[in-house]
Each structure stands twice: as C-alpha cells, then as structure tokens.
Amino acid sequence: MRVIEEKENFEIIAVFGGVYNNALALEAVIRDAKERGAEALYCLGDLGGFGPHPNSVWRPLLENDVRCIAGNYDISIREDRPDCGCGYSDERDNLYAQIAYDYTRENTSDEFKEWMNTFPDHILLKLGEKTVRMVHGSPLAVNEFLWESTPDEALKARLEASGTDLLLCTHTGLHWEREIDGRRLVNVGAIGRPANDGRTEVWYAILRESEGGVETEFVPVAYDHETLARQMREENLPEPFVETILTGWWTSCLEILPPYERSKGRFHLYREAAQIEVGESVSWGDAASLPDDGRDVVSIFGTPLFPAHLWVYTNYDCNYACGYCSVGSNPRVERRSIEVGRFERLVEDAKELGFRQLYLTGGETFLLPELGELLEISVPNIPTTVLTNATLFKGKRREVLERFAREPNFSLQVSVDGGIPELHDAHRGPGSWKRAMEGIGMARSLGVRVRIGTTETPENRAGVPVLREMLQDLGIAPEDHVVRPLIKRGESESGMEIEGSMLVPELTVCAEGVAWHPAGVNDAGITDLLVSREIFPLRRSVEYAVEHFLEYRQLDGSLPRAYHCA
Ligand code: SF4
Numbered sequence: 001m002r003v004i005e006e007k008e009n010f011e012i013i014a015v016f017g018g019v020y021n022n023a024l025a026l027e028a029v030i031r032d033a034k035e036r037g038a039e040a041l042y043c044l045g046d047l048g049g050f051g052p053h054p055n056s057v058w059r060p061l062l063e064n065d066v067r068c069i070a071g072n073y074d075i076s077i078r079e080d081r082p083d084c085g086c087g088y089s090d091e092r093d094n095l096y097a098q099i100a101y102d103y104t105r106e107n108t109s110d111e112f113k114e115w116m117n118t119f120p121d122h123i124l125l126k127l128g129e130k131t132v133r134m135v136h137g138s139p140l141a142v143n144e145f146l147w148e149s150t151p152d153e154a155l156k157a158r159l160e161a162s163g164t165d166l167l168l169c170t171h172t173g174l175h176w177e178r179e180i181d182g183r184r185l186v187n188v189g190a191i192g193r194p195a196n197d198g199r200t201e202v203w204y205a206i207l208r209e210s211e212g213g214v215e216t217e218f219v220p221v222a223y224d225h226e227t228l229a230r231q232m233r234e235e236n237l238p239e240p241f242v243e244t245i246l247t248g249w250w251t252s253c254l255e256i257l258p259p260y261e262r263s264k265g266r267f268h269l270y271r272e273a274a275q276i277e278v279g280e281s282v283s284w285g286d287a288a289s290l291p292d293d294g295r296d297v298v299s300i301f302g303t304p305l306f307p308a309h310l311w312v313y314t315n316y317d318c319n320y321a322c323g324y325c326s327v328g329s330n331p332r333v334e335r336r337s338i339e340v341g342r343f344e345r346l347v348e349d350a351k352e353l354g355f356r357q358l359y360l361t362g363g364e365t366f367l368l369p370e371l372g373e374l375l376e377i378s379v380p381n382i383p384t385t386v387l388t389n390a391t392l393f394k395g396k397r398r399e400v401l402e403r404f405a406r407e408p409n410f411s412l413q414v415s416v417d418g419g420i421p422e423l424h425d426a427h428r429g430p431g432s433w434k435r436a437m438e439g440i441g442m443a444r445s446l447g448v449r450v451r452i453g454t455t456e457t458p459e460n461r462a463g464v465p466v467l468r469e470m471l472q473d474l475g476i477a478p479e480d481h482v483v484r485p486l487i488k489r490g491e492s493e494s495g496m497e498i499e500g501s502m503l504v505p506e507l508t509v510c511a512e513g514v515a516w517h518p519a520g521v522n523d524a525g526i527t528d529l530l531v532s533r534e535i536f537p538l539r540r541s542v543e544y545a546v547e548h549f550l551e552y553r554q555l556d557g558s559l560p561r562a563y564h565c566a
Helices: 023-035 054-063 072-078 091-107 110-116 152-162 225-234 239-247 259-263 340-353 371-378 395-404 421-428 432-446 461-474 538-556
Strands: 003-010 012-016 040-043 122-127 130-134 166-169 175-180 183-188 202-210 213-221 309-313 357-361 384-388 410-415 449-456 481-485 508-510 513-515 530-532
Touching: 003 040, 012 023, 012 183, 023 054, 023 202, 023 213, 023 225, 054 091, 054 110, 072 091, 072 110, 091 239, 130 213, 152 166, 152 175, 152 183, 166 202, 175 202, 175 213, 183 202, 183 213, 225 239, 259 538, 309 340, 340 371, 340 538, 357 371, 371 384, 371 395, 395 432, 410 432, 421 432, 432 449, 449 461, 461 481, 530 538
Parallel strands: 003 122, 012 040, 130 166, 166 183, 309 357, 309 508, 357 384, 384 410, 410 449, 449 481
Antiparallel strands: 012 202, 122 130, 175 183, 202 213, 508 513, 513 530
C-alpha cells in the first residue's frame, strides 16, 4: 500500500470524490472551492464511470494541482482489469456498472492511465491540530461502502484502523458525517452524479481548522447538467444515467443501497424484483399491477407493494361492542378523536405526497359530531371512504350523508358479514343485520356509493357466495365488495395472526401517531406496528415504511403480503 504524508499543514481544504467522467461538475467544484479559499484540493478517487469523455477530467485535475488517491475504478482502469471492482453483488447493478466501465476503459488514453499509476492509496495530513487520513472506501478495503446507516460498531473499527482524528472517504456517492468517541468520519460524497435527493447539484466537502478543531461544510454545486446530459446521449450512454443527471434521482445501482438510504430516493426496486401476487381483494383505488412507465426501476409507494392509502382513526368509541372487533371498540371506550386542525394538516401532507385514497375509520365514525367538518376538508382534495356500521343515519348524521351523497370523491364502506341475519348478528348483536341493511338502503337512496366489507370467519365462510348474490341483487358491484379474513387482534381471540414483516404497509394515523397498518391500532393506541409517535411530517413515515419494507424483504428475498381492510 502506498501512503503519502503531506508536509504542509493546512487550515482549509476541499475534498471530493467520484468524478465519474463529469468534467463540467469538476470544473465548477474547483472554481467554487477556490472562491471559498481552499488551500489544497483533494480527490478521493473514481475518476471514471457514468459520464462521457473520460479524458476530459484529466486537464482540470492537472492544471489545478488536485491531489488524487486511487479509487477502485482507477486501479481497474490503469491495470486494464475486466471490471470496475465496485463491489456490487446484484446482477442488475452490475449490468449498468459494466456498461459504464467498458465505455470508460475504451475511451481512456494510455497517458491518462499511466498518470493514474502515480496515485497513492491513502493520504495523511494535518489540518490545524488534527490528523487526517484520506481513503477511497475505507482503511480496510478500497471498495468498502461506508454508509450513513452503517452501524457505529463497524464505523468505530474503521476509525480505529485509521489511527487519525478524522477519516475522509467516498465510494458510496452519498455525503454524511458522524463523530464516534472523539473521532470523526466524513464521507465527502461524489461530484459525478447527484446525491439521490431530487436536486441536480453535486456535493463536496470543505474542511476548515477552527479553534483547535475541524469544521465540515458540505457544499452543493450547480453546473451545466443539461450540457452533460446532451453529451451523454451523444455518446449513447444509458438513458437511466441521463435521467439521474437531469432529475437528481438514482435510476440504476439501486440494490447496493441499504434500505435507509434507498428509502430517501424516488426509486426503490428494479421492476423485475418488484413483482408481487396481488390477489383478488385489491383495495379500492389500487392498481392491480405495477404501473409501466418504461423505466427499469419503480417507486414502491403508490403501487400494490405500498398502496397510496391513508387510514385515519377518527375516534375509538362505538355504539356496538362486537365480539370480534379488532380495535376493541365499544360505547365505554374513550373517544380520543383526531383534532380538526391536525386533520387539515394531514390532508395537505397526504395530497402533497401523492396519497390517492383516504379511509376514515373507528370506532363508529358517525358518532363523531365533527365528521361533517372532516369531510369538508378531505372530500374536495382526496377520495374519501368512511367506514361505518350504518346504524346511525338519523337527524344531523343523516344531514352529513345528504351533504356529501353525490360527491364523486365520497363513499361509505359498511360492514356486512352475511346474506342472512344470523351470520351477521352472531358477532354484532341481534337486529344489527336488519339495521345495517336499512342504513345501506337509505344511503343508496340518497345517491351515496356504498361499498361492503365482510369479515370472513369459519362460521360465515360458506355464506359468502350467498352474500355476493344478495349484494348483486341490490345493485352493488362485485368490485365494491371486499372480503378479508378475521384477524387475531383486539377482542378477537381467533383468526389470522399478523405482524409487520408480513404486511404490505397501509399507513394509518390515529391520535397516538402513525402505524404501519390499520390492524396495528386498537383501543389502547398503537400496538406492535408503530411507525412514529410524530404524525408530522408524514413524509418521514412514508420513508420509514419504505425502509422497513425493504428490510423485511431482504430477510429471505420475499416481499410482504397484503391484508386489505378495505
Ligand atoms: S367491529 Fe365495527 S361496529 Fe363492531 S365494535 Fe368494532 S368498530 Fe364498532
């Protein structure tokens, strides 16, 4: 291993990595660093890959005395190896990496390759009082990925191996820093492509001596990315690479990203890795298959893998006390309603994030005096389905129905467990089937779209076909009838046992925070399926669900299953 120790002691330096043939960004970063007073410029390797015209980065590096260390790419190119040695394990990641590598290898001059032979593996220097080691991947391996989500224990071992106060690296293409036991690790990111953050700028780091310590500043730099995109197209580089340059979102090399980092990006899986059996009982508003927009990659949010449904528990109390209520609702349960102000903000967030369906559930939603106010907020903005037992449509509650009856964005979902009273009343009480059917008839006479939800139990299973026929006779379309199995939650002592790792997420907001799925909420609040105690920003919960969905998937390579309540 070749290590260079700098003789000079600097006060301010600029450090960047991952040039990836992007000469336009390189020149912009050098200009910016000089304007900020950097006394020395360092590149932590990977000059090639991804972009066009590999030789074009050589001149700016030479003319500006940029001190480079060897990345895995540079080692592969100068030694004429068959691949870049990035360390990807997924074949789809490797496919794109190989295209970029073959292009770079073919178009890098022998003189430039020769120059790469002068690169050390590490550089040591002093910044004020602090010692600094610069590496490409980590002190242990040139192609090791050090992510923000890498556990502290692993990072601590790398910091100890470094033996310096600061350890600077790149290789992942994402910038971040962390202090552990008085030592700091700074991943300076990459300037060859954006940081999967929806911005077209690229990032580098300025490090300044400050009162005996060192300050890090991550700097975004804009450059002529449209010209770069044009050059890439002229060179026939893959269109997904061009899209990344133009949008700031990564569309290739996804599988190498750990779940935390991947959840921050727009795309989460290669399309072929995202196939899932959706089954018959797709929820209202779902697409039955992944949308095909021509890309190789998909965002899982808004697909059957993570439907764009938001559930809201408006209240927990109910006029009924069904023996199998998974929420445990009854007339004595504390109401704990969602406040109107919070609901308003929630609808704003949901709309901005692209949620396409809102479900209001409880408890019995029509017990809530402010239900009409909530619907005034949601119905103009997002399709809203209210779950109800349909037994309270009188007086002011009937007025609520009348107000929204003909709004295309408004519908009801009523629980009906059988085509004959006995099957329904067994769990819900005598006379409840008759009252539900009267409520359904009344709502439909007002013009309300009524959907039916059936909880399937061993007792009513055989009666489901009869129920389907009865609903058809009533004019309720088959797609407006969902049958879901009984789950063992709340008051129910039997039924399907479910846990987060087997469930497709359907984010659910209640007075106590955000849950993974409506089945994760009962009269005691959020149970084992907690996502966050903080409702806002809702975006964080979406990212959390993506992250954990990917974690669950990676345990055995399979994807979670759907349990739809609507
Ligand atoms: S199942 Fe529905 S109607 Fe029955 S107690 Fe629970 S919330 Fe109320």
